[in-house]
Amino acid sequence: MKDRMQVALEKAQVEIEKTRDAVANAPSRQMYHFMPQQGWLNDPNGLIYFRGHYHFFYQYNPYDSFWGAMHWGHAVSDDMLHFEYLPVALAPSEPYDDHPKGGCFSGSAIEHDGKLYLLYTGSANHGHGFVQSQCVAYSDDGIHFTKYEHNPVVRAPEGYDVTNFRDPKVWKHNDTYYMVCGTSKNGFAQALLFQSANLLQWRFVSVLAESRGELGTMWECPDFFAIGDRYVLVVSPMGVGERKTIYLVGDMDYRTGKFDYHKIGEVDWGCDYYAPQTFVDHQHRRIMVAWANAWEWMPWWKDWGPTYQEHWCGAFTIPREVTLTSDDTLSCKPIVEVEHLRFGKSSFTNLLISDSYQIPTADSCAFDLNMILDLSQTTAKRIILSLRGDSSHETRLILDLEQSTMCLDRSRADNWSNGVSRSLLPLTQYKQLSIRVLVDTCSVEVFALDGTVNHSCNIYPTVEQNTNRIQVEGGVAFISSMESFGLKRCIK
Numbered sequence: 001m002k003d004r005m006q007v008a009l010e011k012a013q014v015e016i017e018k019t020r021d022a023v024a025n026a027p028s029r030q031m032y033h034f035m036p037q038q039g040w041l042n043d044p045n046g047l048i049y050f051r052g053h054y055h056f057f058y059q060y061n062p063y064d065s066f067w068g069a070m071h072w073g074h075a076v077s078d079d080m081l082h083f084e085y086l087p088v089a090l091a092p093s094e095p096y097d098d099h100p101k102g103g104c105f106s107g108s109a110i111e112h113d114g115k116l117y118l119l120y121t122g123s124a125n126h127g128h129g130f131v132q133s134q135c136v137a138y139s140d141d142g143i144h145f146t147k148y149e150h151n152p153v154v155r156a157p158e159g160y161d162v163t164n165f166r167d168p169k170v171w172k173h174n175d176t177y178y179m180v181c182g183t184s185k186n187g188f189a190q191a192l193l194f195q196s197a198n199l200l201q202w203r204f205v206s207v208l209a210e211s212r213g214e215l216g217t218m219w220e221c222p223d224f225f226a227i228g229d230r231y232v233l234v235v236s237p238m239g240v241g242e243r244k245t246i247y248l249v250g251d252m253d254y255r256t257g258k259f260d261y262h263k264i265g266e267v268d269w270g271c272d273y274y275a276p277q278t279f280v281d282h283q284h285r286r287i288m289v290a291w292a293n294a295w296e297w298m299p300w301w302k303d304w305g306p307t308y309q310e311h312w313c314g315a316f317t318i319p320r321e322v323t324l325t326s327d328d329t330l331s332c333k334p335i336v337e338v339e340h341l342r343f344g345k346s347s348f349t350n351l352l353i354s355d356s357y358q359i360p361t362a363d364s365c366a367f368d369l370n371m372i373l374d375l376s377q378t379t380a381k382r383i384i385l386s387l388r389g390d391s392s393h394e395t396r397l398i399l400d401l402e403q404s405t406m407c408l409d410r411s412r413a414d415n416w417s418n419g420v421s422r423s424l425l426p427l428t429q430y431k432q433l434s435i436r437v438l439v440d441t442c443s444v445e446v447f448a449l450d451g452t453v454n455h456s457c458n459i460y461p462t463v464e465q466n467t468n469r470i471q472v473e474g475g476v477a478f479i480s481s482m483e484s485f486g487l488k489r490c491i492k
Contacts, residue, residue, distance in 0.1 A: 004098075005147060008091035012062045012071055015039075016088075019311050024492045026310035028460065030440045031366040031489045032341055033292065034316040036073055037085050040065050041314030043167075043221060043275040044289045045072055046089075046109030046118050049282050050142050054080050056289070057089055057118070058316070059106060065308035070103030072120070074143070079337045080287070080319045082490045089137075089145050090120065096133055096152050097122030105132070106167045106221055106275065110177070110199070116142045117199050119179065121166040122152055132156070132165045134181065136199060154194055154202045160185055165192075167221045169277070170199070173254060180208055182219040182235065189219040189237055193257045206257030209233055209248065215264070216240040221275040224259070226252070227286060227324045231259060234267060234288075236275050242299055242421075244274050245290065249328040263328045268317075269423035270408055270456035271300050272443075278322060286322040288332055292443055292458060300419025306460050307442070317456055318438055318445060325452065333451035334438060342368060342485035351479040357470045359385075362486030364466035366440050371482040373433040375401075381474030387439060388413070388461040388468070395444055395459050397437065399425065402474075406453060408446060413459040421455050432480065439468075440487075 002010075020037040023029075035041065039062040046057035053076040060073035072090035075083040092103040097120075107120030115138050122135040133152035137145040156165040164184045171178055179194040179202065193208040208224070211217075216237030223234040231252040236245050245268055250261030267276060268290070276290035292315045294301055307313050320332040344362020351357065361367040365388070373383070378401065385397040395413040399406055406425040410417040425448065427433060436447040446455040470477070 003093075005091055005093035008093045009088050012088045012091055015062045023310060023312050026307075026312065027463070028307045028310055028442050029312075030315055030442060030491055032081060032338070032487050032491060033318060033440050033443060034075070034083060035491060036060060036312055036314060038312050039063065040067055040312075041073065042067065042291050042293065043106045044277045044291060044316055045106050045120070047277050047279040047287070047289055048109040048111070048116070049279065050109070050111060050116050053078065054281070055109065055116075055142060056083070056316075057109065060088065062088065065311050065313040066304065069100050070105055070123075072104055072118070079340070080335060081337055081341065086143055089143075090118065094122070094147060094151065095126070096124050096131075096135060099124045099130075101125070102130060107134075108169045108277065110170045110172065112199055115140055118145060119168045119170050119199070121168065123166070129163060131162045133162075134168045134179070148200065150200070153200055154179070154181070156183070157192065157204045164218050169223050171225065180222045180224045182222045184218040187217050188213070189216045189235070189239075191219055191222045191224070191233060191235065208257060209259045209261060211237075214240075215246065216243075221277065223276065223278050225278055225286065227322070230324060230328060232324070232330065233259060233261065234276060234278070238297070244268070244294060244298065245276055247330050249324070249330070265330055266423070267330060267332065268454045268456050270421045270446075270454070271298075271410070271419045272458045273317060273456040285335075287335065288320045288322045290317045290456075292317045292456060302416070302418045305442070305458060306416055315443065320451070329452050331451040332454060333447055334436070334445075338368065338438070338487070341487045341490060343488060344486045346484045348482045349480065351482060353470055353472050353477045353479065354475075355472060359468040359470060359484060361468055361484045364468060365463060366487045366489075367468075368485045368487055369437040369439070369468075369482075370484070371435050372480050373435065374478040374480045375427060375430060375432055377478035379475030380472045380477045382472075383477050384471040384473070385437065386467070386469050386471060387437070387444060388459060388465045390465045390467060393461060393465055395457070395461075397444075397446055399433070399435075401427070404428075406446075406448060406455065408444065408455040408457050410457050410459050414461050414465075416460045417458065419457070421457060423453055423455065425449070425453060
């Protein structure tokens with residue numbers, strides 16, 4: 001007899017097969033950003049390199065193009081760009097995770113004794129409010145999963161809100177497994193630390209870190225990892241307005257279970273960057289992937305965008321390699337594999353622009369633009385990159401050199417989007433400003449100052465919006481080099 005999860009998985013697969021072919025040809029589909037075959041996608045889950053492939057799991061609703069009962073979708077890749085979709089990995093099926101507004105919430109993956117383990121939040125409601133607890137599923141082949149018979153393996157410690165206890169991230173240090181979960185206590189966000197020898201029996205250790213009053217009421221999707229001798233905690237905070245994903249850098253004491261952070265920064269300043277997760281691949285790179293969207297409590301939020309009309313919604317940001325600079329600033333730059341998608345190179349040097357300059361691109365809707373601005377020879381007050389424009393629409397990347405700020409303004413991007421993302425652009429110590437812009441069918445990702453100041457936003461232009469240009473105000477701009485490339489389709 002089939003177990004309950006197998007029945008739920010087969011039902012989900014039938015739904016996917018009904019619509020996936022029609023969705024694949026929808027006009028808003030991205031060219032090179034990961035998306036679901038159909039239905040709804042949000043947080044990346046369980047990112048791992050396992051048995052020769054990159055495995056991407058993701059929060060998934062195959063029954064609608066809006067959020068619903070959460071499943072875990074699953075795809076594999078050799079380069080994090082070209083993907084093969086696999087059967088759904090987890091479906092709501094048990095008393096601890098089976099609810100129309102609950103399900104198998106976010107979590108992580110780790111290899112143990114040759115098997116792939118998924119740790120996730122089960123969310124259920126049996127008439128007394130939602131209860132969130134941490135659960136385990138495992139697989140011999142990395143494709144077909146079995147839920148642990150004694151789930152849940154971790155419940156909220158005494159005194160904590162069972163409705164806000166979620167998103168386990170698991171790692172191994174020496175011979176011990178550790179888990180961090182996001183929670184809230186007395187209106188302040190916390191990250192809780194747990195310890196295990198086998199991934200099945202866990203002990204509450206400590207409050208790893210907590211908000212000091214300025215970092216929100218709840219930390220979603222915590223990620224904790226080492227870079228060199230420093231540790232980094234990445235969280236998506238609730239209750240702090242426009243701040244979507246922050247990082248804390250400091251020192252970890254495993255004897256006390258305490259993380260002492262001394263630096264706070266923004267992973268990405270854009271309107272659409274949430275719930276990132278990192279992992280280490282076979283090349284020893286720390287890779288970060290986020291959900292390219294935002295939630296309705298964020299100030300610029302309008303709705304989920306028009307792709308739901310095509311029976312899909314949600315994508316991931318481009319995978320980024322994560323490092324730390326000498327002053328403990330987090331740097332996140334697109335993986336080098338993106339360059340393998342390039343075609344139709346246009347290259348220029350020593351451009352002096354005083355008014356307007358049209359950017360040549362082999363593909364005006366999906367492209368990779370790299371430019372270096374010589375600050376010593378630039379006198380302009382503002383430089384504006386007008387992206388995906390026509391006579392009445394454009395997305396504007398505004399470099400205000402007088403005020404040392406950068407904005408990504410999508411208020412005129414289309415007939416749908418709202419919002420302007422803003423950040424400081426500290427230039428006093430620099431002789432040049434590096435800018436990289438990745439544009440796809442319905443997204444813009446900007447990387448400045450070697451990946452330390454980034455903005456990611458969704459936009460929904462038409463194919464007729466295909467003009468890209470540079471505008472200069474209040475002086476001249478001296479661009480020492482500029483390269484543009486079209487980017488090939490690798491996602492269907």
